[in-house]
Amino acid sequence: LEFCALVSSKICHDIISPVGAIANGLEIMEEEADESMREHAMALVKKSASTASAKLQFARLAFGAAGSAGAEIDLNEAEKVLRPIVETGKHTLVWNGPSATMAKDKVKLLLNLATIALDTLPRGGTIAVSITGEGDRVAFEVRCTGEKARIPGEFEELLNGESDRPLDAHSIQPFFTIRLAEAVGMPLSVSAEEGGVTLRAMTA
Structure with missing residues (x-):
């Protein structure tokens, strides 16, 4: 119940500003x-409604059921819901993936991994998502390049099992991502290179 409450809190936090x-x-x-003020207000309403809609559509795929058990999700749809989440001004998304469907839990993993990548680039940059392989042998790579790129401390601690802090609405997404990777048999790894950080999920 606490996990569900924290996920709900995160989703509410994400949409409360545009609403x-x-x-x-x-x-x-x-x-x-x-x-002129009324026109400005209408523009604000339209932009905020678009943002709220994008965040809800993303949450539906990244956290929700999004279909029956065993369902597959179109990767083109995954890109469609991810792009407005990433490209809000400072970041650019590069998507390198096939036109295919994939098990929904693996798509959830990919979407969450890509949004964790936003925290690696506090000053903006490029997030390049690559999907390789097929069937049960797939791999995800999220390459983050930009100024001051760094591995998010909380994510690294959770990944290495070194965090003893209680979960909150901020840490629930990396926690969920790590557990999801374990559930689908695609362990995560992260590495930092000059000018960038790479997140990977590969079939064990």
């Missing part, structure tokens, strides 16, 4: 007589 902006924009439109 709040929608409410603010509607309030301005209701009270403001100046046409």
Whole structure:
């Protein structure tokens, strides 16, 4: 139950800002007589609604059931929901994957791994997602390049079993990602090179 509560808390945290902006924009439109201000408020509402929708669609695939047990998900759909999450201004997504379907839990792993990559690039950069292999023998590589790239400390501690801090809404995603990788038989590894960090998940 605590795990479910933390995942719910994370999702709420992710969408509360755009939903709040929608409410603010509607309030301005209701009270403001100046046409230019009303147009600005409408633009804010449209942008925030798009952001909230993107975050909810991502959460549905990355955390939700997204179909029946044993279902597969189109990788093109995975790219579609991931791109607006990554490309918000500072980051660019490069997607190198086949047009195919994949077991939903492996797609969940890929999506969560790609968003953890955002924390490796605090000043922005390029996140290159590569999917190789097929069937039960697949591998994911997420290469993160940019200024001040570094391995997120909390993720590294959890991956190495060195964290003794209680889980919270921030650490629940790396925790979930690591457990998901174990469940689908694709252990994670992370390495830092000059100018970048690489996250990998490979079939054991």
